[in-house]
Amino acid sequence: MNNNQLSFSLRHNLPWEITRPVCDMAAFFDYKPSERGRALLTLTRTASGVTAVLEEAGRRVTADVAWSAAAGGLTSGEASRCVKLAVLQAFSALTCRRPQLPWGILTGVRPGKLAHKLLDEGVSAALLPEFLNRKYLLPETQGSLLRDIAVRQKALLPDATRLQDAGIYIGVPYCPSRCGYCSFPAGIVPQDEESQQNFVNLIEQDIQNVVQLLSMHSLSLRSLYIGGGTPTSLGEKAFGGLLRAASRLLAGTGVSEFTVEAGRPDCFSPGKLAAMEAAGVNRISVNPQTFHDGTLKLIGRRHTVTDFYRAYAMVRQSAIPVVNMDLIIGLPQESEADIAYSLEQAKSLAPENLTVHTLTLKRSAPLFGSAMTLDADAAARMVERGRSVAQAMGLAPYYLYRQHYMLGHLANIGYAKPGTESVYNIQMMEERHPVIGIGPASASKAPLADGHHLRKLNMPKNVAVYARSLPELCRKRAALFASNI
Template sequence: MMISDYRLEQNLPYDLTRPVAEMAAFFDILPQSDSTDVLKIVQEADGCVAILQTEDGTRRVSRPFTILQDVRGEWVRCAKLAVLDVLGQAVRRGLVMPWGILTGVRPGKLAHKLLDSGLSCDELPQYLERHYLLPHGQAQLLTEICLRQRQLLPAAEKQVGIYIGIPFCPTRCSYCSFPSGIVPLEEELQQKFLNFIEQDMLTVVQLLSMYSLNVTAVYIGGGTPTSLSETAFARLIALTARHLLLPGVREFTVEAGRPDCFSAEKLKVMEACGVNRISVNPQTLHDKTLKAIGRSHTVQDFYRSYDLVRHSGIKTVNTDLIIGLPGETADDVRA
């Protein structure tokens, strides 16, 4: 049977358009609003099922998958499994799913939630295999990483970190799935955005006091915070230092991820306001790949930005590399 697209209909407590699309993509089947093939996700008793009704009149129904807890994450899990089941019936071909039904950028977040809910370290790998279809090796690896991370987490429950997201970039990378857009060039719009950021900061300060929380780390990420203008960026860093650089903060990080919008002036602002860690991210050290993924800088631009930080008063710098970018081989990564 050939099916290339589907029209989604769902009758669930949550909108699951995206996780359904992620599973259909494993079969190279795309969502299409005017498709004659209909994929329905419906609630049934204490779980959900997927129903595929094709143009030729064929109707296939997945097995029911039981919701273990009435939260969105459980509905996502069961809907994903139901979609895999019903599309597997239709397409009749095997799948290679190195991380099972996990498709996000932080699989460790799930592992931590499961441990926090009372699952033991010994039970976690089997649980991931059974409920999320992780291969045995990946389930073990995720468990080991999670346990190492928990050794580094603050022992005191009252210690927290604060993340400030700036959802702007100079261009959008082809691989990006984060909620970000092209930075508005108008200074007035950037300043209006910062007005709302400051309101959020003041609210957070109140919450910290209300719940007696101690901030140990502040991280400004994105997007690309340095994509803001010199004036707007200086205001962002100053606001953060004024409101959130509290006595317990050990690490104040700014993500200067794109070398094409990094400057000596922005670095001076960070030094002056107490930033002690900067992230400068090339993602790759091959110009051909940078061009392919839509980044408007060169490898040499990265080196210049990195050297700027190394010669500043900020002693900690990290860089990100992404494995598996388009066209890159193992030899490219080794280089």
């Protein structure tokens, strides 16, 4: 059977939208949804759970999954779990295949949210890995990782202050060039000083509005993160003005963590570093992604490994105490030996934070559709190698997230020396704390009291649309928090 025949159509009587969990499971077998699919999948809600019937070319297989009594009935979340298991069993029986499931049936980008939810509901930390394995087919090694991260996060950001400990994200949607793997809606930074200054003026207006919002809802600002894009792609004058505005307007809010994403060494300078020191930045991300010049050129980076070393040394001579470094597993034409070399180079530099990413190619990335040169098994070995290197550096995992189209269905994992964990990364990824987005393409998240649901507002990606709509956007953001906090 060739790939264009691997399609299925779906029928069901469940009162929830289940297309995504069905498609996520079918994708493990290379089946895609189609109105006239070669296979017919029928899902039926029964008195005790979900039944899946899969028919193709005269063959018919059935799978039954009972809902958990502890779930209180077939709720939306429990229905999704049962549907995934039933679809997985049906396709396994039809194809006589059992796909590798490094994260079980968990396909969302934030598996840590489930770990937090279960701990909140009374599942003990000791039993959580076994529970996740039994209910979600999650390997116990991954369950232990999620458990350890969730417990560490609860210690760093206590549940008692969850609705008051806020984070702010300021988005700078510009880069000096476009990376081949990137799907972020960033534009090439305008070179004229006037355009850059106009952008900084908009951000300052937005910050002023947020200062009022913080006061109105008695929010404590724990973290401030300036990201992008590449904030340092702005010229020294505009970049310095942005930092001064953020520092001046938010100085009295009690922020204890101030991060700047300075990931591109090709737009780093002593003047920009001095502006960060003057503004009180105490965490910075300087990212090599790889320690191979050939790869950097291939993915569209304009800097060299030597440029990275120069930028890193400059930061180490500054007053900024915490440095994060990103590496990506699975970049084009890199072997396991190439990745191992990059990990060892990172180890020799001893950053306080190390984030090990696995290559994700979304549809809007220039490299989307390119052949992967590293297979899933090799990628998994390199993720494990990253864990071992981080452990040898004295770093522990403290946040984790996944993405669609990720090589090997793996994960991105952030490691940190105890006491240097990024509060903002926890706030953003676990979505249990208020996060206020400033600037184009930023997101504001207002959590509900149950800790598992939230309301969200996305700022426009286009700078001109953001500028034109800013007053109305500020009103919508204020209403978002007024109805949730």
